[in-house]
Amino acid sequence: MKKKLQIFISSTYIDLKDERQAAVEAILDAGHIPAGMELFKAGNEDQLKTIKRWIDESDVYLLILGGRYGSIETSSGKSYTHLEYEYAIEKGMPVFATVLSDSWLYSKAAQIGAGNDVFEQQEQDKYKQFKDFVHSKVIRRVEDLKDIKLSIHTTLSEFKDLYEFSGWVKGSEVEDNAELIKENRALLKENKKLKELLDKQASTRKVGRFEYEEIKEALKNKEITLPAGKIGNDEDKTVDYLSLLITFRDTFSTGVENSTSASPLKIYLYYNIAPTLMSFGLLEKVKVAGAKYERIHTTKEGLNFLAYYDIDKSNKKRAATLK
Incomplete structure:
Protein backbone atom coordinates (compact mmCIF):
# COMPACT_ATOMS: atom_id res chain seq x y z
CA MET A 1 0.00 0.00 0.00
CA LYS A 2 1.22 3.48 -0.84
CA LYS A 3 1.37 5.59 2.31
CA LYS A 4 0.85 9.33 2.46
CA LEU A 5 2.65 11.01 5.34
CA GLN A 6 1.10 13.88 7.23
CA ILE A 7 3.68 16.65 7.69
CA PHE A 8 3.01 19.19 10.43
CA ILE A 9 4.40 22.58 9.37
CA SER A 10 5.38 24.84 12.25
CA SER A 11 6.52 28.45 11.92
CA THR A 12 5.60 32.01 12.68
CA TYR A 13 2.91 33.09 10.24
CA ILE A 14 2.84 36.70 9.08
CA ASP A 15 6.55 36.92 8.24
CA LEU A 16 6.82 33.52 6.55
CA LYS A 17 3.74 33.21 4.32
CA ASP A 18 5.78 32.63 1.14
CA GLU A 19 8.05 30.14 2.85
CA ARG A 20 5.08 28.18 4.24
CA GLN A 21 3.47 28.14 0.81
CA ALA A 22 6.67 26.77 -0.70
CA ALA A 23 6.70 24.03 1.95
CA VAL A 24 3.05 23.14 1.29
CA GLU A 25 3.73 22.90 -2.45
CA ALA A 26 6.78 20.68 -1.89
CA ILE A 27 4.85 18.34 0.44
CA LEU A 28 1.94 18.06 -1.98
CA ASP A 29 4.31 17.55 -4.90
CA ALA A 30 5.91 14.65 -2.97
CA GLY A 31 2.46 13.08 -2.59
CA HIS A 32 2.01 13.80 1.10
CA ILE A 33 -0.36 15.81 3.32
CA PRO A 34 0.59 19.21 4.82
CA ALA A 35 -0.92 20.25 8.16
CA GLY A 36 -0.48 23.31 10.35
CA MET A 37 -2.12 25.51 12.96
CA GLU A 38 -1.15 28.97 11.73
CA LEU A 39 -4.76 30.14 11.40
CA PHE A 40 -5.60 29.62 15.06
CA LYS A 41 -5.86 32.80 17.09
CA ALA A 42 -3.23 33.20 19.79
CA GLY A 43 -4.66 33.18 23.29
CA ASN A 44 -7.29 30.54 22.63
CA GLU A 45 -7.34 28.43 25.80
CA ASP A 46 -7.70 25.17 23.90
CA GLN A 47 -5.26 26.03 21.12
CA LEU A 48 -2.29 24.16 22.57
CA LYS A 49 -4.35 21.01 23.15
CA THR A 50 -5.54 21.12 19.54
CA ILE A 51 -2.01 21.67 18.27
CA LYS A 52 -0.72 18.69 20.23
CA ARG A 53 -3.51 16.50 18.87
CA TRP A 54 -2.59 17.46 15.30
CA ILE A 55 1.07 16.77 16.00
CA ASP A 56 0.12 13.39 17.52
CA GLU A 57 -1.75 12.51 14.32
CA SER A 58 1.15 13.58 12.08
CA ASP A 59 4.08 11.47 10.92
CA VAL A 60 6.75 14.16 10.55
CA TYR A 61 7.30 17.58 12.12
CA LEU A 62 8.77 20.40 9.98
CA LEU A 63 9.96 23.66 11.51
CA ILE A 64 10.61 26.72 9.36
CA LEU A 65 12.62 29.16 11.46
CA GLY A 66 12.88 32.78 10.36
CA GLY A 67 13.77 35.85 12.39
CA ARG A 68 10.75 36.09 14.71
CA TYR A 69 9.84 34.28 17.91
CA GLY A 70 6.06 34.29 17.45
CA SER A 71 2.90 34.64 19.53
CA ILE A 72 3.35 33.88 23.23
CA GLU A 73 1.37 31.22 25.12
CA THR A 74 0.60 32.94 28.42
CA SER A 75 1.00 30.10 30.94
CA SER A 76 4.47 29.02 29.74
CA GLY A 77 5.80 32.36 28.48
CA LYS A 78 7.06 30.58 25.37
CA SER A 79 5.91 31.03 21.79
CA MET A 93 8.86 11.82 16.31
CA PRO A 94 10.92 12.51 13.16
CA VAL A 95 11.74 16.23 13.23
CA PHE A 96 13.64 18.45 10.84
CA ALA A 97 14.16 22.20 10.68
CA THR A 98 14.81 24.52 7.76
CA VAL A 99 16.52 27.66 9.01
CA LEU A 100 16.48 30.83 6.91
CA SER A 101 19.98 32.26 6.50
CA ASP A 102 20.79 35.73 7.83
CA SER A 103 21.40 36.97 4.29
CA TRP A 104 17.91 35.89 3.26
CA LEU A 105 16.36 37.62 6.28
CA TYR A 106 18.21 40.88 5.61
CA SER A 107 17.21 40.67 1.96
CA LYS A 108 13.55 40.20 2.95
CA ALA A 109 13.73 43.19 5.30
CA ALA A 110 15.24 45.35 2.56
CA GLN A 111 12.58 44.33 0.03
CA ILE A 112 9.57 45.07 2.22
CA GLY A 113 11.16 48.05 3.95
CA ALA A 114 9.99 46.90 7.37
CA GLY A 115 12.61 45.16 9.46
CA ASN A 116 10.17 44.88 12.36
CA ASP A 117 8.13 42.37 10.33
CA VAL A 118 11.21 40.17 9.74
CA PHE A 119 13.26 40.37 12.94
CA GLU A 120 12.14 39.85 16.54
CA GLN A 121 11.87 43.08 18.50
CA GLN A 122 10.22 42.26 21.85
CA GLU A 123 11.45 38.75 22.81
CA GLN A 124 14.98 38.78 21.46
CA ASP A 125 16.48 36.76 24.34
CA LYS A 126 13.81 34.05 24.07
CA TYR A 127 14.24 33.94 20.29
CA LYS A 128 18.01 33.52 20.64
CA GLN A 129 17.57 30.70 23.17
CA PHE A 130 15.07 28.95 20.90
CA LYS A 131 17.31 29.36 17.85
CA ASP A 132 20.29 27.94 19.76
CA PHE A 133 18.15 24.95 20.79
CA VAL A 134 17.10 24.34 17.18
CA HIS A 135 20.72 24.57 16.03
CA SER A 136 21.70 21.90 18.54
CA LYS A 137 19.66 19.45 16.41
CA VAL A 138 19.99 18.55 12.74
CA ILE A 139 19.03 21.51 10.54
CA ARG A 140 19.10 22.49 6.88
CA ASP A 161 14.79 4.75 4.95
CA LEU A 162 15.20 5.63 8.63
CA TYR A 163 11.67 5.29 10.03
CA GLU A 164 8.71 2.92 9.83
CA PHE A 165 5.76 5.30 9.31
CA SER A 166 2.09 4.51 9.94
CA GLY A 167 1.00 7.06 7.36
CA TRP A 168 -2.37 7.29 5.64
CA VAL A 169 -3.73 4.93 2.98
CA LYS A 170 -6.73 5.06 0.66
CA GLY A 171 -9.82 3.26 1.82
CA SER A 172 -9.94 1.28 -1.42
CA GLU A 173 -6.46 -0.08 -0.73
CA VAL A 174 -7.50 -1.14 2.76
CA GLU A 175 -10.50 -2.97 1.29
CA ASP A 176 -8.18 -4.80 -1.09
CA ASN A 177 -6.49 -6.20 2.02
CA ALA A 178 -9.71 -7.52 3.57
CA GLU A 179 -8.39 -11.09 3.47
CA LEU A 180 -5.23 -10.08 5.32
CA ILE A 181 -7.27 -8.31 7.99
CA LYS A 182 -9.52 -11.36 8.31
CA GLU A 183 -6.47 -13.60 8.71
CA ASN A 184 -4.98 -11.30 11.36
CA ARG A 185 -8.22 -11.38 13.33
CA ALA A 186 -8.26 -15.17 13.19
CA LEU A 187 -4.69 -15.30 14.47
CA LEU A 188 -5.49 -12.90 17.30
CA LYS A 189 -8.49 -15.06 18.24
CA GLU A 190 -6.35 -18.19 18.22
CA ASN A 191 -3.71 -16.43 20.28
CA LYS A 192 -6.33 -15.44 22.86
CA LYS A 193 -7.61 -19.02 23.13
CA LEU A 194 -4.07 -20.30 23.50
CA LYS A 195 -3.36 -17.83 26.30
CA GLU A 196 -6.58 -18.85 28.07
CA LEU A 197 -5.57 -22.50 27.73
CA LEU A 198 -2.13 -21.77 29.19
CA ASP A 199 -3.67 -19.91 32.12
CA LYS A 200 -6.12 -22.75 32.74
CA GLN A 201 -3.41 -25.39 32.58
CA ALA A 202 -1.18 -23.40 34.89
CA SER A 203 -3.93 -23.23 37.53
CA THR A 204 -4.84 -26.97 37.53
CA ARG A 205 -1.59 -28.92 37.08
CA LYS A 206 -0.43 -30.89 40.07
CA VAL A 207 3.02 -32.38 40.67
CA GLY A 208 2.66 -34.66 43.64
CA ARG A 209 1.45 -32.63 46.62
CA PHE A 210 2.12 -29.24 45.00
CA GLU A 211 0.97 -27.14 42.05
CA TYR A 212 3.35 -27.04 39.09
CA GLU A 213 3.58 -23.24 39.17
CA GLU A 214 4.30 -23.25 42.91
CA ILE A 215 7.27 -25.60 42.49
CA LYS A 216 8.51 -23.71 39.45
CA GLU A 217 8.39 -20.37 41.27
CA ALA A 218 10.04 -21.79 44.39
CA LEU A 219 12.92 -23.29 42.39
CA LYS A 220 13.41 -20.04 40.47
CA ASN A 221 13.68 -18.10 43.72
CA LYS A 222 16.01 -20.54 45.50
CA GLU A 223 19.66 -20.06 44.58
CA ILE A 224 23.01 -21.67 45.33
CA THR A 225 26.53 -20.40 44.75
CA LEU A 226 28.54 -22.97 42.82
CA PRO A 227 32.29 -22.92 43.61
CA ALA A 228 34.59 -22.51 40.62
CA GLY A 229 35.25 -25.72 38.73
CA LYS A 230 32.29 -27.70 40.09
CA ILE A 231 30.18 -27.76 36.92
CA GLY A 232 32.67 -26.46 34.40
CA ASN A 233 32.44 -22.86 35.61
CA ASP A 234 35.68 -20.86 35.73
CA GLU A 235 34.60 -18.78 38.71
CA ASP A 236 32.02 -18.81 41.51
CA LYS A 237 28.54 -18.65 40.02
CA THR A 238 25.11 -18.13 41.59
CA VAL A 239 22.39 -20.22 39.94
CA ASP A 240 18.73 -20.95 40.72
CA TYR A 241 17.60 -24.54 41.22
CA LEU A 242 15.18 -24.48 38.28
CA SER A 243 18.05 -23.77 35.90
CA LEU A 244 20.09 -26.59 37.47
CA LEU A 245 17.22 -29.06 37.10
CA ILE A 246 16.73 -28.16 33.45
CA THR A 247 20.47 -28.15 32.72
CA PHE A 248 21.11 -31.57 34.30
CA ARG A 249 17.75 -33.19 33.53
CA ASP A 250 19.35 -36.00 31.52
CA THR A 251 21.95 -36.61 34.22
CA PHE A 252 19.29 -36.89 36.90
CA SER A 253 17.13 -39.10 34.67
CA THR A 254 19.90 -41.73 34.43
CA GLY A 255 20.86 -41.13 38.07
CA VAL A 256 23.71 -39.69 40.14
CA GLU A 257 25.57 -41.93 42.59
CA ASN A 258 27.77 -41.55 45.64
CA SER A 259 30.08 -44.38 44.58
CA THR A 260 33.84 -43.97 44.71
CA SER A 261 33.97 -44.29 40.92
CA ALA A 262 31.43 -41.51 40.29
CA SER A 263 32.61 -38.33 38.58
CA PRO A 264 33.20 -35.18 40.67
CA LEU A 265 30.21 -33.58 38.94
CA LYS A 266 27.83 -36.38 39.91
CA ILE A 267 29.18 -36.43 43.47
CA TYR A 268 28.53 -32.68 43.72
CA LEU A 269 25.02 -33.03 42.30
CA TYR A 270 24.31 -35.95 44.67
CA TYR A 271 25.27 -34.15 47.88
CA ASN A 272 24.66 -30.47 47.11
CA ILE A 273 21.87 -30.14 44.55
CA ALA A 274 19.74 -33.28 44.74
CA PRO A 275 18.54 -32.91 48.37
CA THR A 276 16.65 -29.69 47.61
CA LEU A 277 15.03 -31.20 44.50
CA MET A 278 14.11 -34.31 46.53
CA SER A 279 12.22 -32.13 49.02
CA PHE A 280 9.79 -31.24 46.23
CA GLY A 281 9.37 -34.86 45.20
CA LEU A 282 11.17 -34.36 41.89
CA LEU A 283 14.05 -36.76 42.74
CA GLU A 284 14.25 -39.85 44.91
CA LYS A 285 16.98 -42.03 46.44
CA VAL A 286 17.12 -45.76 45.62
CA LYS A 287 19.45 -48.55 46.66
CA VAL A 288 21.43 -50.34 44.01
CA ALA A 289 21.14 -54.13 44.34
CA GLY A 290 24.39 -55.73 45.50
CA ALA A 291 26.14 -52.37 45.90
CA LYS A 292 27.13 -50.28 48.92
CA TYR A 293 26.38 -46.97 47.22
CA GLU A 294 23.02 -45.31 46.49
CA ARG A 295 21.59 -43.60 43.42
CA ILE A 296 19.34 -40.54 43.14
CA HIS A 297 17.22 -40.20 40.03
CA THR A 298 14.13 -38.40 38.69
CA THR A 299 10.73 -39.49 40.04
CA LYS A 300 7.51 -39.87 38.09
CA TYR A 308 4.83 -29.36 31.89
CA TYR A 309 7.90 -27.15 31.56
CA ASP A 310 8.49 -28.26 27.95
CA ILE A 311 4.79 -27.78 27.06
CA ASP A 312 4.80 -24.26 28.50
CA LYS A 313 7.96 -23.37 26.60
CA SER A 314 6.53 -24.71 23.33
CA ASN A 315 3.17 -22.96 23.76
CA LYS A 316 4.74 -19.63 24.66
CA LYS A 317 6.98 -19.84 21.60
CA ARG A 318 3.93 -20.57 19.43
CA ALA A 319 1.96 -17.72 21.02
CA ALA A 320 4.81 -15.30 20.34
CA THR A 321 4.71 -16.13 16.63
CA LEU A 322 0.99 -15.30 16.52
CA LYS A 323 1.32 -11.81 17.96
Whole structure:
Protein backbone atom coordinates (compact mmCIF):
# COMPACT_ATOMS: atom_id res chain seq x y z
CA MET A 1 0.00 0.00 0.00
CA LYS A 2 1.22 3.48 -0.84
CA LYS A 3 1.37 5.59 2.31
CA LYS A 4 0.85 9.33 2.46
CA LEU A 5 2.65 11.01 5.34
CA GLN A 6 1.10 13.88 7.23
CA ILE A 7 3.68 16.65 7.69
CA PHE A 8 3.01 19.19 10.43
CA ILE A 9 4.40 22.58 9.37
CA SER A 10 5.38 24.84 12.25
CA SER A 11 6.52 28.45 11.92
CA THR A 12 5.60 32.01 12.68
CA TYR A 13 2.91 33.09 10.24
CA ILE A 14 2.84 36.70 9.08
CA ASP A 15 6.55 36.92 8.24
CA LEU A 16 6.82 33.52 6.55
CA LYS A 17 3.74 33.21 4.32
CA ASP A 18 5.78 32.63 1.14
CA GLU A 19 8.05 30.14 2.85
CA ARG A 20 5.08 28.18 4.24
CA GLN A 21 3.47 28.14 0.81
CA ALA A 22 6.67 26.77 -0.70
CA ALA A 23 6.70 24.03 1.95
CA VAL A 24 3.05 23.14 1.29
CA GLU A 25 3.73 22.90 -2.45
CA ALA A 26 6.78 20.68 -1.89
CA ILE A 27 4.85 18.34 0.44
CA LEU A 28 1.94 18.06 -1.98
CA ASP A 29 4.31 17.55 -4.90
CA ALA A 30 5.91 14.65 -2.97
CA GLY A 31 2.46 13.08 -2.59
CA HIS A 32 2.01 13.80 1.10
CA ILE A 33 -0.36 15.81 3.32
CA PRO A 34 0.59 19.21 4.82
CA ALA A 35 -0.92 20.25 8.16
CA GLY A 36 -0.48 23.31 10.35
CA MET A 37 -2.12 25.51 12.96
CA GLU A 38 -1.15 28.97 11.73
CA LEU A 39 -4.76 30.14 11.40
CA PHE A 40 -5.60 29.62 15.06
CA LYS A 41 -5.86 32.80 17.09
CA ALA A 42 -3.23 33.20 19.79
CA GLY A 43 -4.66 33.18 23.29
CA ASN A 44 -7.29 30.54 22.63
CA GLU A 45 -7.34 28.43 25.80
CA ASP A 46 -7.70 25.17 23.90
CA GLN A 47 -5.26 26.03 21.12
CA LEU A 48 -2.29 24.16 22.57
CA LYS A 49 -4.35 21.01 23.15
CA THR A 50 -5.54 21.12 19.54
CA ILE A 51 -2.01 21.67 18.27
CA LYS A 52 -0.72 18.69 20.23
CA ARG A 53 -3.51 16.50 18.87
CA TRP A 54 -2.59 17.46 15.30
CA ILE A 55 1.07 16.77 16.00
CA ASP A 56 0.12 13.39 17.52
CA GLU A 57 -1.75 12.51 14.32
CA SER A 58 1.15 13.58 12.08
CA ASP A 59 4.08 11.47 10.92
CA VAL A 60 6.75 14.16 10.55
CA TYR A 61 7.30 17.58 12.12
CA LEU A 62 8.77 20.40 9.98
CA LEU A 63 9.96 23.66 11.51
CA ILE A 64 10.61 26.72 9.36
CA LEU A 65 12.62 29.16 11.46
CA GLY A 66 12.88 32.78 10.36
CA GLY A 67 13.77 35.85 12.39
CA ARG A 68 10.75 36.09 14.71
CA TYR A 69 9.84 34.28 17.91
CA GLY A 70 6.06 34.29 17.45
CA SER A 71 2.90 34.64 19.53
CA ILE A 72 3.35 33.88 23.23
CA GLU A 73 1.37 31.22 25.12
CA THR A 74 0.60 32.94 28.42
CA SER A 75 1.00 30.10 30.94
CA SER A 76 4.47 29.02 29.74
CA GLY A 77 5.80 32.36 28.48
CA LYS A 78 7.06 30.58 25.37
CA SER A 79 5.91 31.03 21.79
CA TYR A 80 3.55 28.51 20.24
CA THR A 81 6.23 27.65 17.69
CA HIS A 82 8.70 26.98 20.49
CA LEU A 83 6.19 24.78 22.37
CA GLU A 84 5.28 22.85 19.22
CA TYR A 85 8.93 22.09 18.51
CA GLU A 86 9.62 20.98 22.09
CA TYR A 87 6.54 18.73 22.08
CA ALA A 88 7.58 17.02 18.85
CA ILE A 89 11.10 16.45 20.23
CA GLU A 90 9.71 15.02 23.49
CA LYS A 91 7.47 12.64 21.52
CA GLY A 92 10.50 11.32 19.69
CA MET A 93 8.86 11.82 16.31
CA PRO A 94 10.92 12.51 13.16
CA VAL A 95 11.74 16.23 13.23
CA PHE A 96 13.64 18.45 10.84
CA ALA A 97 14.16 22.20 10.68
CA THR A 98 14.81 24.52 7.76
CA VAL A 99 16.52 27.66 9.01
CA LEU A 100 16.48 30.83 6.91
CA SER A 101 19.98 32.26 6.50
CA ASP A 102 20.79 35.73 7.83
CA SER A 103 21.40 36.97 4.29
CA TRP A 104 17.91 35.89 3.26
CA LEU A 105 16.36 37.62 6.28
CA TYR A 106 18.21 40.88 5.61
CA SER A 107 17.21 40.67 1.96
CA LYS A 108 13.55 40.20 2.95
CA ALA A 109 13.73 43.19 5.30
CA ALA A 110 15.24 45.35 2.56
CA GLN A 111 12.58 44.33 0.03
CA ILE A 112 9.57 45.07 2.22
CA GLY A 113 11.16 48.05 3.95
CA ALA A 114 9.99 46.90 7.37
CA GLY A 115 12.61 45.16 9.46
CA ASN A 116 10.17 44.88 12.36
CA ASP A 117 8.13 42.37 10.33
CA VAL A 118 11.21 40.17 9.74
CA PHE A 119 13.26 40.37 12.94
CA GLU A 120 12.14 39.85 16.54
CA GLN A 121 11.87 43.08 18.50
CA GLN A 122 10.22 42.26 21.85
CA GLU A 123 11.45 38.75 22.81
CA GLN A 124 14.98 38.78 21.46
CA ASP A 125 16.48 36.76 24.34
CA LYS A 126 13.81 34.05 24.07
CA TYR A 127 14.24 33.94 20.29
CA LYS A 128 18.01 33.52 20.64
CA GLN A 129 17.57 30.70 23.17
CA PHE A 130 15.07 28.95 20.90
CA LYS A 131 17.31 29.36 17.85
CA ASP A 132 20.29 27.94 19.76
CA PHE A 133 18.15 24.95 20.79
CA VAL A 134 17.10 24.34 17.18
CA HIS A 135 20.72 24.57 16.03
CA SER A 136 21.70 21.90 18.54
CA LYS A 137 19.66 19.45 16.41
CA VAL A 138 19.99 18.55 12.74
CA ILE A 139 19.03 21.51 10.54
CA ARG A 140 19.10 22.49 6.88
CA ARG A 141 20.08 26.09 6.25
CA VAL A 142 18.23 27.57 3.25
CA GLU A 143 18.87 30.60 1.07
CA ASP A 144 15.65 30.87 -0.97
CA LEU A 145 12.27 29.24 -1.66
CA LYS A 146 13.81 26.65 -3.97
CA ASP A 147 16.10 25.55 -1.13
CA ILE A 148 13.06 24.98 1.11
CA LYS A 149 11.45 22.72 -1.48
CA LEU A 150 14.69 20.84 -2.09
CA SER A 151 15.34 20.35 1.63
CA ILE A 152 11.84 18.90 2.12
CA HIS A 153 12.16 16.46 -0.79
CA THR A 154 15.63 15.38 0.34
CA THR A 155 14.73 14.97 4.01
CA LEU A 156 11.51 13.04 3.38
CA SER A 157 13.40 10.68 1.10
CA GLU A 158 15.99 10.07 3.83
CA PHE A 159 13.31 9.62 6.52
CA LYS A 160 11.62 6.83 4.55
CA ASP A 161 14.79 4.75 4.95
CA LEU A 162 15.20 5.63 8.63
CA TYR A 163 11.67 5.29 10.03
CA GLU A 164 8.71 2.92 9.83
CA PHE A 165 5.76 5.30 9.31
CA SER A 166 2.09 4.51 9.94
CA GLY A 167 1.00 7.06 7.36
CA TRP A 168 -2.37 7.29 5.64
CA VAL A 169 -3.73 4.93 2.98
CA LYS A 170 -6.73 5.06 0.66
CA GLY A 171 -9.82 3.26 1.82
CA SER A 172 -9.94 1.28 -1.42
CA GLU A 173 -6.46 -0.08 -0.73
CA VAL A 174 -7.50 -1.14 2.76
CA GLU A 175 -10.50 -2.97 1.29
CA ASP A 176 -8.18 -4.80 -1.09
CA ASN A 177 -6.49 -6.20 2.02
CA ALA A 178 -9.71 -7.52 3.57
CA GLU A 179 -8.39 -11.09 3.47
CA LEU A 180 -5.23 -10.08 5.32
CA ILE A 181 -7.27 -8.31 7.99
CA LYS A 182 -9.52 -11.36 8.31
CA GLU A 183 -6.47 -13.60 8.71
CA ASN A 184 -4.98 -11.30 11.36
CA ARG A 185 -8.22 -11.38 13.33
CA ALA A 186 -8.26 -15.17 13.19
CA LEU A 187 -4.69 -15.30 14.47
CA LEU A 188 -5.49 -12.90 17.30
CA LYS A 189 -8.49 -15.06 18.24
CA GLU A 190 -6.35 -18.19 18.22
CA ASN A 191 -3.71 -16.43 20.28
CA LYS A 192 -6.33 -15.44 22.86
CA LYS A 193 -7.61 -19.02 23.13
CA LEU A 194 -4.07 -20.30 23.50
CA LYS A 195 -3.36 -17.83 26.30
CA GLU A 196 -6.58 -18.85 28.07
CA LEU A 197 -5.57 -22.50 27.73
CA LEU A 198 -2.13 -21.77 29.19
CA ASP A 199 -3.67 -19.91 32.12
CA LYS A 200 -6.12 -22.75 32.74
CA GLN A 201 -3.41 -25.39 32.58
CA ALA A 202 -1.18 -23.40 34.89
CA SER A 203 -3.93 -23.23 37.53
CA THR A 204 -4.84 -26.97 37.53
CA ARG A 205 -1.59 -28.92 37.08
CA LYS A 206 -0.43 -30.89 40.07
CA VAL A 207 3.02 -32.38 40.67
CA GLY A 208 2.66 -34.66 43.64
CA ARG A 209 1.45 -32.63 46.62
CA PHE A 210 2.12 -29.24 45.00
CA GLU A 211 0.97 -27.14 42.05
CA TYR A 212 3.35 -27.04 39.09
CA GLU A 213 3.58 -23.24 39.17
CA GLU A 214 4.30 -23.25 42.91
CA ILE A 215 7.27 -25.60 42.49
CA LYS A 216 8.51 -23.71 39.45
CA GLU A 217 8.39 -20.37 41.27
CA ALA A 218 10.04 -21.79 44.39
CA LEU A 219 12.92 -23.29 42.39
CA LYS A 220 13.41 -20.04 40.47
CA ASN A 221 13.68 -18.10 43.72
CA LYS A 222 16.01 -20.54 45.50
CA GLU A 223 19.66 -20.06 44.58
CA ILE A 224 23.01 -21.67 45.33
CA THR A 225 26.53 -20.40 44.75
CA LEU A 226 28.54 -22.97 42.82
CA PRO A 227 32.29 -22.92 43.61
CA ALA A 228 34.59 -22.51 40.62
CA GLY A 229 35.25 -25.72 38.73
CA LYS A 230 32.29 -27.70 40.09
CA ILE A 231 30.18 -27.76 36.92
CA GLY A 232 32.67 -26.46 34.40
CA ASN A 233 32.44 -22.86 35.61
CA ASP A 234 35.68 -20.86 35.73
CA GLU A 235 34.60 -18.78 38.71
CA ASP A 236 32.02 -18.81 41.51
CA LYS A 237 28.54 -18.65 40.02
CA THR A 238 25.11 -18.13 41.59
CA VAL A 239 22.39 -20.22 39.94
CA ASP A 240 18.73 -20.95 40.72
CA TYR A 241 17.60 -24.54 41.22
CA LEU A 242 15.18 -24.48 38.28
CA SER A 243 18.05 -23.77 35.90
CA LEU A 244 20.09 -26.59 37.47
CA LEU A 245 17.22 -29.06 37.10
CA ILE A 246 16.73 -28.16 33.45
CA THR A 247 20.47 -28.15 32.72
CA PHE A 248 21.11 -31.57 34.30
CA ARG A 249 17.75 -33.19 33.53
CA ASP A 250 19.35 -36.00 31.52
CA THR A 251 21.95 -36.61 34.22
CA PHE A 252 19.29 -36.89 36.90
CA SER A 253 17.13 -39.10 34.67
CA THR A 254 19.90 -41.73 34.43
CA GLY A 255 20.86 -41.13 38.07
CA VAL A 256 23.71 -39.69 40.14
CA GLU A 257 25.57 -41.93 42.59
CA ASN A 258 27.77 -41.55 45.64
CA SER A 259 30.08 -44.38 44.58
CA THR A 260 33.84 -43.97 44.71
CA SER A 261 33.97 -44.29 40.92
CA ALA A 262 31.43 -41.51 40.29
CA SER A 263 32.61 -38.33 38.58
CA PRO A 264 33.20 -35.18 40.67
CA LEU A 265 30.21 -33.58 38.94
CA LYS A 266 27.83 -36.38 39.91
CA ILE A 267 29.18 -36.43 43.47
CA TYR A 268 28.53 -32.68 43.72
CA LEU A 269 25.02 -33.03 42.30
CA TYR A 270 24.31 -35.95 44.67
CA TYR A 271 25.27 -34.15 47.88
CA ASN A 272 24.66 -30.47 47.11
CA ILE A 273 21.87 -30.14 44.55
CA ALA A 274 19.74 -33.28 44.74
CA PRO A 275 18.54 -32.91 48.37
CA THR A 276 16.65 -29.69 47.61
CA LEU A 277 15.03 -31.20 44.50
CA MET A 278 14.11 -34.31 46.53
CA SER A 279 12.22 -32.13 49.02
CA PHE A 280 9.79 -31.24 46.23
CA GLY A 281 9.37 -34.86 45.20
CA LEU A 282 11.17 -34.36 41.89
CA LEU A 283 14.05 -36.76 42.74
CA GLU A 284 14.25 -39.85 44.91
CA LYS A 285 16.98 -42.03 46.44
CA VAL A 286 17.12 -45.76 45.62
CA LYS A 287 19.45 -48.55 46.66
CA VAL A 288 21.43 -50.34 44.01
CA ALA A 289 21.14 -54.13 44.34
CA GLY A 290 24.39 -55.73 45.50
CA ALA A 291 26.14 -52.37 45.90
CA LYS A 292 27.13 -50.28 48.92
CA TYR A 293 26.38 -46.97 47.22
CA GLU A 294 23.02 -45.31 46.49
CA ARG A 295 21.59 -43.60 43.42
CA ILE A 296 19.34 -40.54 43.14
CA HIS A 297 17.22 -40.20 40.03
CA THR A 298 14.13 -38.40 38.69
CA THR A 299 10.73 -39.49 40.04
CA LYS A 300 7.51 -39.87 38.09
CA GLU A 301 6.42 -36.48 39.45
CA GLY A 302 9.75 -35.02 38.37
CA LEU A 303 9.19 -36.27 34.82
CA ASN A 304 5.70 -34.74 34.88
CA PHE A 305 7.20 -31.43 36.01
CA LEU A 306 9.70 -31.46 33.13
CA ALA A 307 6.92 -32.33 30.68
CA TYR A 308 4.83 -29.36 31.89
CA TYR A 309 7.90 -27.15 31.56
CA ASP A 310 8.49 -28.26 27.95
CA ILE A 311 4.79 -27.78 27.06
CA ASP A 312 4.80 -24.26 28.50
CA LYS A 313 7.96 -23.37 26.60
CA SER A 314 6.53 -24.71 23.33
CA ASN A 315 3.17 -22.96 23.76
CA LYS A 316 4.74 -19.63 24.66
CA LYS A 317 6.98 -19.84 21.60
CA ARG A 318 3.93 -20.57 19.43
CA ALA A 319 1.96 -17.72 21.02
CA ALA A 320 4.81 -15.30 20.34
CA THR A 321 4.71 -16.13 16.63
CA LEU A 322 0.99 -15.30 16.52
CA LYS A 323 1.32 -11.81 17.96
